[in-house]
Amino acid sequence: MLTKLTGGTVYDPASGIDGQIQDIYIEDGKIVAAPEAGTPLAKEYDLKGKVVMSGAIDMHTHIGGGKGNIARIMLPEDHRADPVIRTQLTRSGSGHAMPSSYVTGYRYAEMGYTAAFEPAVLPVNARQAHMEMGDTPILDKGGYAMLGSDDFLLRMMTAKKDQQAINDYVAWTLNATKAIGIKVVNPGGINAFKFNQRKLDLDEKNTYYDVTPRDILHALATAVKELGVSHPLHVHGCNLGVPGNIETTLDTIQGSGGLPMHLTHIQFHSYGEEGDFKFSSGGAQIAEAINKNKNITADVGQILFGQTVTASGDTMRQHANHAFASPNKWVCMDIECDAGCGVVPFKYRDQNFVNALQWAIGLEIFLLVDDPWRVFLTTDHPNGAPFTSYPHLIRLLMDKSFRNDMLATIHPEAQKMTTLASIDREYSLQEIAIMTRAGAAKLIGLEGRGGLTAGNFADITVYTENNDREKMFEKPDYVFKDGELVVQDGQVVHVTWGTTHIVKPDYDAAIEKDLTSYFDKYLTMKLGNFKISDDEFTEDGRASLTVHATQGGRL
Amino acid sequence: MLRGESVAKFSEVPSPFCGIGIDDLDVEVDGSKVSITANACAVTSAGFEQPIGSAEAKISGQSVSLEQAVNKAAELLSSAKQSFIGGCATDVSGMRALLAVADKSGAVVDNMKFNATRNNFLAMQDSGWMNTTLSEIKNRCDFLLVFGVDLESFAPRFFERYLWNEEPLYLTENTARKIVYLGAAPSGKAATSPSGQQPDVFACANENVPDVVAALSALVKGKTLAVEHVGGIAVSTLAEIAKQLQEAKYSVVTWSSSTLDYSHAELTVQTLCNIVKEINNQDARCSGFPLGGKEGDYTANQVCGWITGYPARVNFNKGYPEYDPFLFDSQIMLNDGQADALLWVHSYNVDATPPETDIPTIVVGRSGMTFDSVPDVFIPVGVPGIDHAGHSYRLDSVVALRLKKLRDAGLPSTADVLQAIEQAL
Numbered sequence: 001m002l003t004k005l006t007g008g009t010v011y012d013p014a015s016g017i018d019g020q021i022q023d024i025y026i027e028d029g030k031i032v033a034a035p036e037a038g039t040p041l042a043k044e045y046d047l048k049g050k051v052v053m054s055g056a057i058d059m060h061t062h063i064g065g066g067k068g069n070i071a072r073i074m075l076p077e078d079h080r081a082d083p084v085i086r087t088q089l090t091r092s093g094s095g096h097a098m099p100s101s102y103v104t105g106y107r108y109a110e111m112g113y114t115a116a117f118e119p120a121v122l123p124v125n126a127r128q129a130h131m132e133m134g135d136t137p138i139l140d141k142g143g144y145a146m147l148g149s150d151d152f153l154l155r156m157m158t159a160k161k162d163q164q165a166i167n168d169y170v171a172w173t174l175n176a177t178k179a180i181g182i183k184v185v186n187p188g189g190i191n192a193f194k195f196n197q198r199k200l201d202l203d204e205k206n207t208y209y210d211v212t213p214r215d216i217l218h219a220l221a222t223a224v225k226e227l228g229v230s231h232p233l234h235v236h237g238c239n240l241g242v243p244g245n246i247e248t249t250l251d252t253i254q255g256s257g258g259l260p261m262h263l264t265h266i267q268f269h270s271y272g273e274e275g276d277f278k279f280s281s282g283g284a285q286i287a288e289a290i291n292k293n294k295n296i297t298a299d300v301g302q303i304l305f306g307q308t309v310t311a312s313g314d315t316m317r318q319h320a321n322h323a324f325a326s327p328n329k330w331v332c333m334d335i336e337c338d339a340g341c342g343v344v345p346f347k348y349r350d351q352n353f354v355n356a357l358q359w360a361i362g363l364e365i366f367l368l369v370d371d372p373w374r375v376f377l378t379t380d381h382p383n384g385a386p387f388t389s390y391p392h393l394i395r396l397l398m399d400k401s402f403r404n405d406m407l408a409t410i411h412p413e414a415q416k417m418t419t420l421a422s423i424d425r426e427y428s429l430q431e432i433a434i435m436t437r438a439g440a441a442k443l444i445g446l447e448g449r450g451g452l453t454a455g456n457f458a459d460i461t462v463y464t465e466n467n468d469r470e471k472m473f474e475k476p477d478y479v480f481k482d483g484e485l486v487v488q489d490g491q492v493v494h495v496t497w498g499t500t501h502i503v504k505p506d507y508d509a510a511i512e513k514d515l516t517s518y519f520d521k522y523l524t525m526k527l528g529n530f531k532i533s534d535d536e537f538t539e540d541g542r543a544s545l546t547v548h549a550t551q552g553g554r555l
Numbered sequence: 556m557l558r559g560e561s562v563a564k565f566s567e568v569p570s571p572f573c574g575i576g577i578d579d580l581d582v583e584v585d586g587s588k589v590s591i592t593a594n595a596c597a598v599t600s601a602g603f604e605q606p607i608g609s610a611e612a613k614i615s616g617q618s619v620s621l622e623q624a625v626n627k628a629a630e631l632l633s634s635a636k637q638s639f640i641g642g643c644a645t646d647v648s649g650m651r652a653l654l655a656v657a658d659k660s661g662a663v664v665d666n667m668k669f670n671a672t673r674n675n676f677l678a679m680q681d682s683g684w685m686n687t688t689l690s691e692i693k694n695r696c697d698f699l700l701v702f703g704v705d706l707e708s709f710a711p712r713f714f715e716r717y718l719w720n721e722e723p724l725y726l727t728e729n730t731a732r733k734i735v736y737l738g739a740a741p742s743g744k745a746a747t748s749p750s751g752q753q754p755d756v757f758a759c760a761n762e763n764v765p766d767v768v769a770a771l772s773a774l775v776k777g778k779t780l781a782v783e784h785v786g787g788i789a790v791s792t793l794a795e796i797a798k799q800l801q802e803a804k805y806s807v808v809t810w811s812s813s814t815l816d817y818s819h820a821e822l823t824v825q826t827l828c829n830i831v832k833e834i835n836n837q838d839a840r841c842s843g844f845p846l847g848g849k850e851g852d853y854t855a856n857q858v859c860g861w862i863t864g865y866p867a868r869v870n871f872n873k874g875y876p877e878y879d880p881f882l883f884d885s886q887i888m889l890n891d892g893q894a895d896a897l898l899w900v901h902s903y904n905v906d907a908t909p910p911e912t913d914i915p916t917i918v919v920g921r922s923g924m925t926f927d928s929v930p931d932v933f934i935p936v937g938v939p940g941i942d943h944a945g946h947s948y949r950l951d952s953v954v955a956l957r958l959k960k961l962r963d964a965g966l967p968s969t970a971d972v973l974q975a976i977e978q979a980l
Contacts (some may be wrong), residue, residue, distance in 0.1 A: 055775070061794045066952065066953050068861075069857060069860045069861050069952075072678070072861065072864045072865075073676070073680070073856070073860045073864075073865065073866050074679060074680055074683065074866075075680075076680060076865055076878050079864040079865065079878070080877075080878070081874040083873075083876070083877075084875055084876050085873075085874040085875045086658055086659075086871075086875065091655070091658055092658050092863075092871060092874060092876055093862065093863055093864060093876065094863060094864035094875070094876060094933045099864070100861060100862055100863055100864040100876075101861045101862060102862065122953075125953050125954070127946065127954075127955040127957070128857070128955050131647060131955065133929045135861060135862060137650065140767040151694075151724065191841075194691065194695065194805070194840065195725075195840075196804070196838070196839065196840045198838075208725070252684075255975050289773060319685075319835065326673055328682070329679075329680070329682045329683040330683040331679065331680060331683045331684055331685070331686070332685045332686075333685070333688070333953075334686075334688065334691045335687075335688050335691070335723070335951075335953055336688045336689070336690040336691065336696060336841060336951075336953060336954070337691060338690070343683075368750075378654075387977065399587075409559075437952050446789065460764070481766075519721075521721075521722055522690065522694055522722075522723075522724055523690050523692065523693075524576055524689040524690045524693060524716070524717065524954075525576060525578050525954065525956070526567045526568075526578050526579060528567055529567060529569055529578045529957055531954065533957070534959075535944070536957065539944070540648065
């Protein structure tokens with residue numbers, strides 16, 4: 001079964017191809033080299049004049065796990081406004097801010113995405129995250145396990161356990177939860193909130209443990225690096241949303257000591273406190289710091305105007321912001337000596353000074369970070385905006401006049417507080433392909449994804465060139481997942497089931513001795529029942545696991 | 556698993572029956588007979604030890620093949636204008652398959668405990684809450700307010716496992732915990748601490764519970780009341796409880812939506828949740844803790860949540876899920892003649908039989924289930940956590956237990972049967 005995609009204009013940053021006309025051949029789910037002349041084709045697609053990229057990869061999107069389901073269940077009114085009808089091929093569900101799982105898969109695929117990664121998997125809730133993602137069709141998926149507010153780690157650090165022991169615990173967690181990376185959320189802050197601390201700066205100690213957020217970041221970033229996990233420690237920093245938090249963020253970058261760190265939804269961490277409203281943009285300074293520190297990557301967490309819901313592990317900050325809930329309802333939970341969650345519906349308004357400036361700050365960061373391999377396109381779905389707004393965001397990045405037209409409509413004081421109007425940069429198609437494909441695959445460590453040369457899996461998206469980039473990116477002509485045509489003209493035409501990407505770094509099994517006794521004494525389930533087994537993925541016959549290599553070593 | 560000559564032994568067995576996530580059972584299986592040999596309680600024994608029945612599917616009481624029963628079930632659902640799926644008491648995979656049947660056949664999905672759980676959902680969907688989970692209680696809770704429920708009859712091992720544990724992480728000793736019952740009294744001694752400290756008990760009649768919670772709410776907010784008693788409880792007592800909630804390091808308020816058995820009990824739940832939020836705004840920590848999660852009720856709501864966007868009372872008749880916590884009450888639909896076929900799904904309990912009705916009835920039920928009126932189709936299934944592996948949510952809706960397969964009695968799983976029905980539709 002050989003398929004040929006003929007004559008498309010290919011953007012494949014992974015191989016340095018930038019807008020060249022090339023044929024692509026697909027066989028058995030993978031891209032293959034051009035066959036000998038005369039080899040029969042099962043199918044040929046004429047892609048003359050079309051733009052060809054690999055399938056897009058969302059490296060940070062909340063699509064699976066308890067807080068997302070709380071968001072779904074809490075907002076029936078949002079779902080009622082966006083019912084999704086069953087077809088012969090697809091399941092019914094509901095959409096808008098936090099879509100049901102099937103609808104999530106369909107809508108991502110219909111925008112040309114073929115993989116999405118849940119960034120906040122609480123270890124104790126990892127089963128649920130995987131079960132939800134297991135009901136999300138077409139996409140490949142994976143998760144980053146959250147550590148840093150769990151009492152086991154904080155006890156280890158207070159007891160001055162060595163880095164090797166921490167590495168073993170981190171590796172054990174990755175294995176037990178079937179994750180591909182490690183995330184830290186408000187390092188230690190979720191834990192501190194349980195002890196009634198309401199804020200926690202980078203060098204502030206937990207009132208119970210002898211540990212600061214800086215210590216936690218260092219221990220976890222070192223562990224991830226030494227275990228050889230490709231994805232750097234995924235950091236949701238201290239003081240999210242607090243005016244003046246730029247100091248914390250810059251300090252976090254400076255204090256990384258060259259260790260790889262990914263700073264997520266950095267827009268929410270780039271605020272100054274200047275001006276009449278004591279809220280100002282730190283976009284330029286943050287971008288400059290990213291440009292200088294090559295060990296740092298970031299995704300933006302762009303906000304876009306409208307109704308959404310914020311769902312975060314950061315109970316401390318979500319609780320602090322509950323007064324902004326719109327509609328006025330919200331949930332916070334302390335969870336299992338593991339972490340927590342907070343779900344606060346939010347309506348970003350273009351005539352609200354703060355929201356308008358948040359919008360501008362996100363765009364400043366996108367446009368002022370020089371290297372598209374180190375900045376990633378996210379709205380922190382659903383926190384900044386639902387993922388379905390990506391085509392609009394791409395247009396904002398690629399079209400200066402459109403961007404400036406939008407800028408002219410936001411709160412006038414916010415317009416004065418941003419340099420956005422003076423930034424001429426427009427992202428190229430190749431840069432978009434880097435941010436949403438090749439760069440994301442490289443950052444997560446996805447072997448065989450995010451590229452279009454022979455040997456890669458055939459995850460391919462084809463668009464019709466259109467100067468209105470929003471229209472272009474919202475409705476691909478074709479999407480292939482593992483070589484199968486799944487979307488045509490922006491509609492799902494075939495439903496497949498993607499794989500779950502994980503890593504399985506080695507660890508000293510002796511760690512389980514300490515863990516077993518800790519689980520028995522203090523937690524509420526047995527260690528053996530906590531660990532997720534392979535058959536939980538494979539028993540339904542449609543899911544699978546793909547293990548990516550780790551190459552560790554002490555620093 | 557250790558295999559003797561004929562008896563298979565299992566340890567660390569999780570229970571889908573109790574809601575509180577017990578997973579330390581020792582179980583022996585002799586043929587098809589299941590016995591809990593360690594850590595049993597009234598709830599888990601009743602769940603695990605029900606004798607097995609026939610594996611034969613039946614149409615109108617006559618034995619048929621599984622395929623015939625599946626086809627008949629699909630035929631009945633296909634010819635209905637508005638079917639409903641009741642019970643909805645199964646594991647995650649069973650619920651997934653159930654929702655696929657509902658989506659394809661345009662059925663109502665109605666978890667049998669929804670009227671009780673609705674009290675929680677309505678409060679959560681109107682103003683939200685701040686809740687906690689079992690391990691936090693086990694290690695942090697220094698003041699537990701048990702509101703309107705006999706906690707130990709809900710979960711006999713709750714106190715033993717989550718309050719009288721020997722070494723809580725953040726308390727000097729386990730007896731540093733204070734227990735107060737308000738609105739209901741305990742039926743036994745489980746709430747008495749290992750050192751003999753008894754709970755304070757302030758019971759009242761069920762009809763006075765709303766007044767009592769309103770008074771407590773006012774006191775927490777610092778209001779003064781112009782009466783000396785509310786619902787037979789001294790206001791000074793309620794003021795003391797308010798003070799204890801405010802002064803504790805980590806207070807927890809627990810309730811059961813099913814024992815708040817009166818109209819608009821959601822307002823009671825909402826008031827409790829708002830008390831918790833208020834205390835957190837007074838620079839103290841306090842959390843809510845709703846009880847539930849037995850026999851798959853939270854599982855039904857969780858899975859329905861991610862597959863449809865709503866908890867488990869939805870109607871697929873228009874081709875998409877519609878949520879209405881009142882309109883799609885299956886008992887009301889039955890009473891009003893709004894439904895013309897019933898699929899009853901209960902994988903856990905032979906006594907949980909479908910409601911009495913004249914409309915065509917299909918039962919996918921735990922093997923051993925018997926009926927006063929013979930259903931049109933009965934397909935016996937295995938129990939998640941006994942006959943097959945699966946997943947079940949415990950009461951905090953955070954932890955999904957990995958249920959184990961303990962025996963092979965030749966029974967299909969609920970998911971197997973419902974997938975077959977969906978295929979036959």
